[in-house]
Amino acid sequence: MHVLTEKDVRASFVNASLRERNAIPLPDRFPDVGWGAIDFLGWRDPKLPLMGYIIVPVDEKPVGILLRETESRTRARPQCSWCADVTLPNDVAFFIAKRAGASGRNGNTIGTLACARFECNGNVRKPPLVAYLGFDVEAARQRRIEALRTSVTGFARDVRDGA
Template sequence: MHALSPSALRSSFVNVSLRERSSIVIPADLDATTWDRLDYFGWRDAKTPLLGFVVAEIDGSPVGLQLRQTEQPTRTRPQCSWCSDVTLPNDVVFFSARRAGKAGRAGNTVGTLVCARFECSRNARRLDPPAYLGHDAAAARDRRVEALRTHVDTFFRDIRDGA
């Protein structure tokens, strides 16, 4: 992912109103972000703990989505739909996202299970121990990163372009 300025992050959101967009709190530590190790950029605002914000590059341009975490806890420990991590270093929660445009204004949403702190890029890049003799751990990691990118791309396109 390419480095983004606070104004580029804020203007990338497609499923919020102008008032909601202007109230998004951008993280203060953007300079410390290792953008080249991210498949998407996500954060939570402590003042609005049920909201999550994610930005990914879709067709070469940043697209941002506001997600809302459900208040109802899950009964089991689910698996992240984006990174498919099975070691679950952090909680996975259910988020819903309002669709962009007219469909979103009509209340149309899409839900997904995602790592609560948006750690998918780190999870996918972890080099696991060999599963068996001759196992190519680096190739397995590369497949996980590609799968993460595909899952994120599909979700973002569904929100942005879906009806």
């Protein structure tokens, strides 16, 4: 992911009003983000616990999305639809996002299951367990990274394009 400035972050949000963009807090340790080691930037709002924010590179441009965690809980432990980690050390939450443009202003939303604190970048980079003799751990890790990029980019496109 390319390095972003505060101005880039605020300008990237496609489903937020100007007032909402200006109120978005930057992530903790924003100047120290390891941009080369992440596929998307995600963080939660420390003052509004149900709010989350992600920025995804789509076609070389940052697409910021304002997310809201639903208050209802599932009975079974859900799986993150982005990193698909089956050995999750963290919680998964259901998030909804307004679609961009007129569609979002008309109340249309899209939902997804994602790691509650957006830990997906780290989850896909952990070496997977060796499944069999000759299993290529690095190739499996690279496939997981690519699958994360595809999933998160697809979600961002769905929000941005307001279908």
